[in-house]
Amino acid sequence: MRTEDLIHFCAPARLVMGCGTRAQLPALVQRLGWRCGVLVTDRFFTQNTPWVREYVEAARVRQIDVIVFNGGEPDPSTVLCDEATASVRQKAEGRVIDHVIALGGGSNIDLAKALCLTLPGGQPIKDFVGDIGGVQPLPLVAMPTTAGTGSEATPGAILIDPENATKIAVMDNALRPQIALVDPEFTYSCPPRVTADAGIDAFTHAIESFLTLDSALYDRQGHADPGYSGRSALTMLFARESMRLCARWMVPVYQDGSLKEGRAAMAYASLYAALSYGSAGLNAVHGLAYAIAAQTHKSHGSTNAVMLPYVLDEIAAVRPHEFVELADVLGLGAMTAAEASRAVPLRVREWVGQLGIATDLKAFGIAEAALETMVKDGLAVVRLAKAFPVADVPAAYRRIVLKAFAGRLSGDA
Incomplete structure (x- = not known):
């Protein structure tokens, strides 16, 4: 509570x-x-x-x-x-x-x-x-x-x-x-590419809403019945279960679509993630993914996937306790906050690669000359930018994009 x-x-x-x-x-x-x-x-x-x-x-x-x-x-x-x-x-x-x-x-x-x-x-x-x-x-x-x-x-x-x-x-x-x-x-009949894109989309919804702006700080703009209103203990409960299921089944179901238990697990994970983000809202991953989609017209799941590890790398400093919990939920075991802040983004990037999705913006087809436009377009999605819980959102978006282009995470050797 x-x-x-x-x-x-x-x-x-x-x-x-x-x-x-x-x-x-x-x-x-x-x-x-x-x-x-x-x-x-x-x-x-x-x-x-x-x-x-x-x-x-x-x-x-x-x-x-x-x-x-x-x-x-x-x-x-x-x-x-x-x-x-x-x-x-x-x-x-x-x-x-x-x-x-x-x-x-x-x-x-x-x-x-x-x-x-x-x-x-x-x-x-x-x-x-x-x-x-x-x-x-x-x-x-x-x-x-x-x-x-x-x-x-x-x-x-x-x-x-x-x-x-x-x-x-x-x-x-x-x-x-x-x-x-x-x-x-x-x-059951979803082809591997659709399975991968959908699976990472569900996982992104869960982890992004798990780390987003708190409900007590969320700007509801005076709306009596807001569609999104920030994370709470209730939304985080659903996000945890979604992430646990994704960690166990997301990659195996992509590799073998006949796994009925895994198919059911991912269907439930998708719904649980929606029950989290459908009230908590999202932030930088989706904001920057929309900017990538405008340039590449690639699938929503893959545009989320290529940004997700680098957004996690940026947000780790302001969510240390959550990253300790994430390390356990994602199967990395007991870690300190410092260890988890390095390990979690690395694990997520590893999964993105295993799903057959490019793990950096250059490999994804984004030109270096387009990076500043990406930052600008991402910040233009104001609702998502305002929900990113860091002190200087424009500077954070710029760091995320540059690291994503270089394929560089804090945990890299």
């Missing part, structure tokens, strides 16, 4: 977890009184798995109408959302849509969250950027098929705005799914 915590914790109204639990959904939807829903997914799942067909048939038996939208895409855009809104409303033919179901990775879940806002009235999604204006979105069921993003427990949707090629956020606690259904069997 930490008596200084100012906890504002939000989670899905219902968590349904376990292998095969997808079969429970039609009965649950019926019990909640929902009668007409939209299932948001993509063509891979309609063409290559039985999951969509099985749900539609089981729902029909219970007199639940399902409109399938399978036009989901990686990094969905505002244009896609508006086109999907018009298409689904046309298919509804006057029926009242009363819920949305998302099946897929973070991109499909983000699109579904946006549709929860746009489907009732047909407005463009840009109307809801910054503040959803007290609108009550449709209830959402999120069924993740990857073990990493944690979108099934978070308050926001990230979309690409094609007009300026930037990412925009639609955020409100009302967008957190009413039901998060985590069935590890959905992840």
